[in-house]
Amino acid sequence: GAVVSQHPSRVICKSGTSVKIECRSLDFQATTMFWYRQFPKQSLMLMATSNEGSKATYEQGVEKDKFLINHASLTLSTLTVTSAHPEDSSFYICSARGGPRGYTFGSGTRLTVV
């Protein structure tokens, strides 16, 4: 139990376009989801915390207008990287709080902006 599905696993987009990443809890309800960014050989950096039906809480230094988070249901949260630029290229990971494991992570999305 406690599976989080994250899609897509890899995406390449052109500079200036927007990309949406989905995070779904498959077998439990997740009132809280987290979005992380991870640079090569570094730790996970929390970007924002989203609660179902309310606005996301962003960590200091994270642009909320650039990284749009929507948590419209108890099983789905989305992260949209708007007007992407090469410096946004990174590994993005979602996590859902709930289920027997407490926190369950998605498999990550490798975003490359060209």
Next chain:
Amino acid sequence: GENVEQHPSTLSVQEGDSAVIKCTYSDSASNYFPWYKQELGKGPQLIIDIRSNVGEKKDQRIAVTLNKTAKHFSLHITETQPEDSAVYFCAASKAGEYGNKLVFGAGTILRVKS
């Protein structure tokens, strides 16, 4: 806020030997301490966790110890195998904080040589 430090940053051991990774945390109110294993290009997977009301927990070859007074916790892997090679992260969180967000250590690259 909470700060988690993790050592060593890299660890090489011979197959069959034990590996120990240590973490310290700063906030005495933290009460949940999970350990994650991350393989290249994948999301973190929970391998073991411990709560502040317990001093030690073991699951087959993996064990975690917690010293609340000193604010440090350690991961112990015995009889290491090549498939244990990965990046390991410790984390800490506390009940009551909005979203119960996890604060991660910097990670340890474990290499098990066969």
